[in-house]
Amino acid sequence: MRGAINLFRIRREERWMALAALGVLLALNALAICAYYNVFTPVTDNAWSVFVKHFLISGYDPITYQVVTHWETRYNVYRHPLLAFFMYIPYLMNRGLTALTGINCAIFVVAALLVFCAFYAFIFLYRIFREVTGIGRFDAILLSALLFSFGHIMVSAIVPDHFIMSMFMLLLVSYVAGRKMRRQADFSMAESIALFVLTAGISLNNGIKVMLAFLFTNAKRLFRPKYLLFAVLLPPLLMWLLARWEYRVMVWPGEQARKVAKAKKDAQKKERDFKMFADTSGIKDKERLAAEFKKEQKKRMWAKYKADHKKPWNLHTGKPIAKGEFMNWTDISTSRWDTAVENLFGESIQLHQEHLLGDTLRSRPVIVSYNWVLNYVVEAIIVMLFFLGIVMGWRDRFLWMVLSCFALDMMLHVGLGFGINEVYIMAAHWLYVVPVAMGYLFKHCQGRWRTALRVLVLLLTVYLWTYNGILLTGFMVG
DSSP: HHHHHHHSSSGGGGHHHHHHHHHHHHHHHHHHHHHHHHSSSSSEEEEEEEEHHOOOSSTOHHHHHHHHHHHHOSSSSSTTTHHHHHHHHHHHHHHHHHHSEEEEEHHHHHHHHHHHHHHHHHHHHIIIIIIIIIIOOHHHHHHHHHHHHHHHHHHHHHHHHHHHHHHHHHHHHHHHHHHHHHOOOOOOOHHHHHHHHHHHHHTTTHHHHHHHHHHHHGGGGGEEEEEEIEEEHHHHHHHHHHHHHHHHHIIIHHHHHHHHHHHHHHHHHHHHHHHHHHHOOOOOOOHHHHHHHHHHHHHHHHHHHHHHTTSSHTTSOOOSSSOOOTTGGOSEEEEEEEEIIIIIIITTTOOTTTTTTTTTTTTOOOOOOSOHHHHHHHHHHHHHHHHHHHHHHHOOHHHHHHHHHHHHHHHHIIITTTTTTGGGGGGGGGTTTHHHHHHHHHHOOOHHHHHHHHHHHHHHHHHHHHHHHHHHHHHHHH
């Protein structure tokens, strides 16, 4: 317990840096609070409709606002099995604040949670550079600031979605794993179970990354029967069984009730349409009237089908590998090259000027080009530094660990196409690997080369903070 508390204690050398980071994160979240204060703070029984109608930032979901307002398991329980339960204390806090103030304080409670997660993600990344990679204080601050200058890291820190929470836990796990590697220590069974439950509970696929951290840290000792059974095999199994139970008990009844309500509503509408058709058609024969009405209904359904297929939520969804509960999320038709250039290493790092923070399920095209050649130059430089860092740190076990997590995301998003039409909103799950790899470039460069590298990364950081900051501020204020 003392060790866990010490992880969150701000050290003397971190204080001024931490204060600056906290100030920036508070300012960013203040933008979101000001933008949505008038529409999200009134107390209403129809809060979900209000959140969905007015929260329009890329493809991020306002689910957390709803769960903190009216607690329920609204998240997809197979992808976020424990996230609703993690939100129960924030929900109670919001209830208390609402009783005191008379307004829905969800945006304030969620903002506090986002600031906490983003702040400690920054701290843990800095400590990775200092204690694991082994670079100097200035370089560590510079690379940490670089990560938070990336477009969708900045955005993740202010939207009510799970991504910044995931990054916080992934960097915590990476930092602990890196320290253990340097000390040649192992994850204990208790540490392993706690870290897996917290990380996979937020997003189940991140549980695989935690297991990779255990593998790279404990190595062969991972396969000791007791550890393998109770720390590696049993927690994922129990997590999956919990997700199935959660769906059957807490989600499925609501889905069935909504289906029954929809069927009743559709039957009532059909009855009204039939009466209106009978009044206007002038047909007296009942059999002929029913047949003509059936033809009219088919025409309407076909027209609606064609209209729906012209809408963004259909046009911007690629062809899945196969039909099924999970395979429907895959995509084999979206261009991988265009996605990599414009979205994966594009929008994730530099927001596009056109369709700024638009949603592909509403109006934004899947592929949007930049207006300036400079954007592509900056992207090319960052990718080049990333790969040079990989080359320089190729023999380091910690780098292999974070790259294996990066490879997992690339396999899911680029390979199978999970979420490829808005891959940039997942940036917080993997983009921290880019500055981590660059850290090895700083470590191995000496003399004038290191000075030149510092100047280049400093210019990139200042440019990205300015460029993304102006676009984000303009979007929120507008």
